[in-house]
Every structure is written in C-alpha cells, then in structure tokens.
Amino acid sequence: MIGLAWIYPLAGLVFLACGIRAARNPRHPRRWSGSLFWCLLALLFLVGDRLQAWMAGALVLGLALLAGLGGVKGGDREPGDGEEATREAGRLGNRLFLPALAIPVLTVGLLFAFRWMSARGLNLVNPAEGTLVSLGLACGLALFGALRVTGRGPGEGLGEGARLLDTIGWAAVLPLYLATLGAVFAKAGVGEAVASLLTRYLPLGSPSVAVLAYGLGMATFTVVMGNAFAAFPVMTAAVGLPVLVGTHHANPAAMAAMGMLTGYCGTLLTPMAANFNLVPAALLELGDPHGVIRAQAPTALVLLGLNLLLMRLLIF
Amino acid sequence: MxxxxxxxxxxxxxxxxxxxxxxxxxxxxxxxxxxxxxxxxxxxxxxxxxxxxxNRFLALFLLTLPVVGVLERHGLRIRARAWIAGLRGATPGRLLLLYHLARQGTAALGLTSLGGHPQTVRPLLAPMAEAAAERESGTPLSKQARDGLRALCAATDNVALFFGEDLFLAFGAVLLIRGFMAEQGHLLEPLRIALWGIPTALAALLIHGGRLHRLDRKRKGPA
Incomplete structure (x- = not known):
C-alpha cells in the first residue's frame, strides 16, 4: 500500500538538494550553517521513522537553534525572469501552462481515482493519506511533464526546487514546530489551565459576554498557536459547551461552526500561520515579511466583528 | 488546578x-x-x-517547488503576464474578484488543492495582476505598489480558501468539529455544521469582494 512513507523521502531529497546548493555557493550569506540546517532537516525526512525519538527531538532542537541564531538566511535572490526566461517563453509558448495546471488537476483526479478503487475493495493507497499521497504523486508527474516540455534533466528540477526553498528559508518548517508544540500543550494540560482561568474571572452569565469570550478567545488562541484547530478544543471545552450550550442553550452546531470560523479570522492575522502568511511573503519576494498580514488585516478585523455579531444573533 | x-x-x-x-x-x-x-x-x-x-506531512506542499521553479526558469511568469496584457477589460480588481469567486467556489466543493501560494499565486496570479495594473496605467509599477498588489493576491487566496473550504462536508474542520462534539456527547450531522458556515462565508465574500471592487476605483483615483 502506498502511504506517506513513500512521499517523505521525495521531500527529503529537495531539502538535501537545498543543503548541497548552499554549500557549493561561496557567495551564500549563510553558507555552512544554512547548509547544515537543510541537511539535518533532510535527515528527519529521509530516515525520521528509524531514528530514536530522543534523537529526532535533539535534531528538532538543533534546527531551531540554527534558525533562531540567524543561521538560515535566503541566498542571493536570483531573478527567475532573466533574458533566458524571456527567450524560452517565446520558444515554448502556452505549453508552459500545462505542467503548472497539471498539479491541481492530477491531485484531484488521482484522489478520486483512489477513492473509486477503494470503494471497489482495491486499497492501493492508505485512505487516510489519500490527498497528500495524490499531491506528492501529482508533483512527481508534473515535474516529469515540465522537464519534457523544457527538454531538461531531473537535476534541474531539484536545483530549481532548492532555489525557491532557499527563498522561503526557516518559515518552511514553522508549521511543523507549531504542530509539535500543540502536542506538548495537549500532554501538559494547557487547555484545562486556560479554561479554569477564563471561567473563574469573566462574568459569563450574560450571553453577549459569553459570545465575546468564546469568539475572541478562539481568535486570540489562534493568533498564538497559528492554527484554529488547536484553539477549538480548548475554547469549546472551556466556554463553548459549559456556558454557551449549557447555561444559555445555544445551538451546538451553529456555535461550533461559527466559533471555528471566528478562529480563522485570527489565522489571517498571525505570523505563526507561516504557510499562509510568511511563506507567500517570501515566495512573492515582498520587502515586508508581514506584507500579506497587512493586506489581510482589514478583511480579517471587519469579518471578526461581523462574525461575533452573527453569532450573537444566530446561535441562541 | x-x-x-x-x-x-x-x-x-x-x-x-x-x-x-x-x-x-x-x-x-x-x-x-x-x-x-x-x-x-x-x-x-x-x-x-x-x-x-x-507531523511531517505539513511540509509536503513544498513538493510543488521543483515544478514551479523549472517552469519559471523557462518563462512561465512572462507568459502569464503576456496573456493578461492582451485581454481588454482586465483590471487587477476584476481579476482578483474573479479569482476569489472561483477559489471560494471550488474550495466549497472540496477542491482545495486547485490553488495555493507556490503553485498558483506566485507563478500565475501575481504576474497577471501586475500585468493588468501596468496595462491599465501604461507605466511600470513602483516597488511599493507592486508589493502591495502581490500581498493582496496572497491575501485573496487565503480569504477565499478559508471561508470556502468549510462549506465542504468532508473537510478537516467539519470532521474535527464533528469528532470533538461527538466525544462531548453532541452528535451533529456534518451537513448541519457545513450549513452554519454559510453566513460567515457570505460575509467574507462581501467584505473582501468589496475591497477588491474598490481597488480599481482607487487606482483610477482622483486623476
């Protein structure tokens, strides 16, 4: 059965290429520390399952130190669109669009194909991992197509992937760290501690205050954790179910759905949601790493206010 | 405690x-x-x-980078710009509004991987929006205006995705809500959870779409 264990080494190869590329570039601003960062990360993806848990943990801390002490900075930002690109654009024309559009189309197509097969008893792919396996396979196939269209070898694929990865830098791994922190928080009982503080000190007898506490708590906790999924169980167990549903008889489906979406407004506002906010700022080579958050803030704040109002009107 | x-x-x-x-x-x-x-x-x-x-699966979106990198090196962004520059009536606001509608609509059908920052925004949407803006004004964008427009492209992808995907029954958030609430003794139909996402989804479309609509008027500005 094909599972993620087949896909992780592919990502490991891209990280390794990034490490080698940095080491071979004497003008790279963080040549050796940057190279070490990507190579250690590659190790976690290539053989992570076979490492002792404490060794993987030590690597995780080592990576954080390298990133935190400024050891990982993007190399020279080569413009992707030089003279060569202009010439090639003329030569290849609209054929260039095909491999780019193939990634989403193939991902969705493969996903449906795997589902169709498993409904007929043929479990080629682990069903829980279908989307990500499809994405990985689609990227492989699209890369094959891109190399065919452009007439280049697979080395160029790795090299160009490494170039873009270097532009993103440490922000590429922040989501993994937050997920790890989420696991540690769950084990340590942080949610219960927050809940006991909130219920002790807020006048939750008023439905409006209770809606505000639940909604703003979702948004704030999401800003800190970078992910509404981490905030939802904590706030819903602390305020949502005992107070809104228990005391004020809110509709549980409406409260849960709208509470989660209130958290999403927080996701739009936080650098901790790196893959939505920091990674695109790096990919688009914005001067300001928080540029995307600034562009989202007006939408997010107005929506947050409106959503709190909608909750107050609709959930009771 | x-x-x-x-x-x-x-x-x-x-x-x-x-x-x-x-x-x-x-x-x-x-x-x-x-x-x-x-x-x-x-x-x-x-x-x-x-x-x-x-949690390593969270890094797998990076697998799109080799494809995007190769295509960019061979002129993908230049092609995307040329295509929009030839379209009459293409303005940044209209382009982004169209993208918002398409992204939120497809995300609501569960097709979340049709867009994204490495695979759509950087190689296609951002160059197209820049070309539309330059076509309209007839002059190259300043660095500040270009960064602002690019940031808005990424913002539009995020807003449309976030408030589209939870209308889909089998989306992670809906399943997470269902699972958590069931554990706490409230059995909820996924359909009811998804339907309660509609008011916020409409509000997001109105607020962000309104901003995009105003973008063109602001760009034409007092001139």
Missing amino acids: NLMPLLGLATMVLGFALRANPVLVVACAAVVTGLAAGASPLGVLETLGEAFVK
Missing part, C-alpha cells in the same frame, strides 16, 4: 514581544511547557521528536 503549564504560553508571548525568531520561540515554549509539566529532559526530547516526525 495546576497553572504551571501556562509558562509555555508566557514564553510565546515574551518571544513575540522580543521579536525573536518564531521557530526558536516555539521550540523554547515546547521545552518550557514539558519541563513545567514535570517531564524529564529526555522525556521532553522524546515528545518533541515523536510529534515532529508524525
């Missing part, structure tokens, strides 16, 4: 305030929380390693 684990949250806030590197802040918060909850240093390392290895 044991409040010691909250030291981890305090570490996060302190790290934010000191503007330290977020990866380092998060790692420190994890170590502080683990130790405060009474785990041994080796136990903390084990938890960290286990959780990190289990």
